[in-house]
Amino acid sequence: MATIRATCAECGDVEMTSDDVVVRVCVDTGAGTYTFRCPECRVAMAKDAEPRVVELLIASGVKLHRWHLPAELDEIRVGKPISHDDLLDFHRLLTDETRLEAELGRMVEG
Numbered sequence: 001m002a003t004i005r006a007t008c009a010e011c012g013d014v015e016m017t018s019d020d021v022v023v024r025v026c027v028d029t030g031a032g033t034y035t036f037r038c039p040e041c042r043v044a045m046a047k048d049a050e051p052r053v054v055e056l057l058i059a060s061g062v063k064l065h066r067w068h069l070p071a072e073l074d075e076i077r078v079g080k081p082i083s084h085d086d087l088l089d090f091h092r093l094l095t096d097e098t099r100l101e102a103e104l105g106r107m108v109e110g
């Protein structure tokens, strides 16, 4: 188990083991980060990682987590963006139990 040195925003340079760090790489963009919980203040940290840092951490025994961008990013959007008024209308609709039940029933029935 390798010793990993990282920098906590509050505590400065800290040391931990490779089991305390996770490397995350986005399969779609190739962007890499590493995450850890500071061994001194326990704050969770996430830092950008260049490809050579990702390779070094993986070679040191750090776990690799690959992830994909959410599929919603590929959805085609139509209409105007949601406004503050739209959110207020939605909130009012959610408090109308009769209408909510009717709308949910309509969704379930298709």
Ligand SMILES: [Zn+2]
Residues within 6 Å of the ligand: 008, 009, 010, 011, 012, 038, 039, 040, 041, 042, 043
């Ligand atoms: Zn800290």
